[in-house]
Amino acid sequence: MKFLSACAYCVGMARSTSQFFDAVLGERAGVKKELANIHDLAWDVVDKALLSLCKLRIAMILGCDEEVESAKQYLNPSKADAITQWSTSNIFTDEEKSCLRFTEEFIIDVSSIPDASATAVREHLDEEGFVTFVNALLVVEQRIRLLLVWSKLVGSTGK
């Protein structure tokens, strides 16, 4: 496929999602640089533990095993194990629950997120924090979807 510049063998040797993306994007330096940049910034501007929790839920819903494992590395193992029961578990804070609820709705049907879900996140993160969180969520979701699609087209990340 012309768009994808890496062969399955070369991509299969890559060890991380970043390396995989570098191989797939090849000489498209501008896209490659900005894709890496938004990813790095997303993790700088949102609490890493909170974003890791949301990333784990996104990766689970989308069925991306590589990113499930990647997200778990930075999480409290108890929370990672209990994440599918977040709504009834008492080990998650109200802030985490509101962000996980929003994340699930964002992934499953982004145009139908109830106002109550958005309001709950905004109450915890404040207005600017809420907008930042949504944009970081978009970056994380987009990265996982790209990984899934490109992996199907050119081979796995080799993890």
Next chain:
Amino acid sequence: MRTQRVESSSFNALFREALSRWQEQVVQLDLVDPVTTEMVRLRCAEHHDCHT
């Protein structure tokens, strides 16, 4: 239409500018023809309930 949820869409300037640069780079890719690109863009806008 959604209820307006925030008074301002401003957020971290560095992050906002980086997202803009990323989008600029993406739209400059020319391996997909303009009609298909526009169809995908409109589908994405509808999916995201985006009216801009």
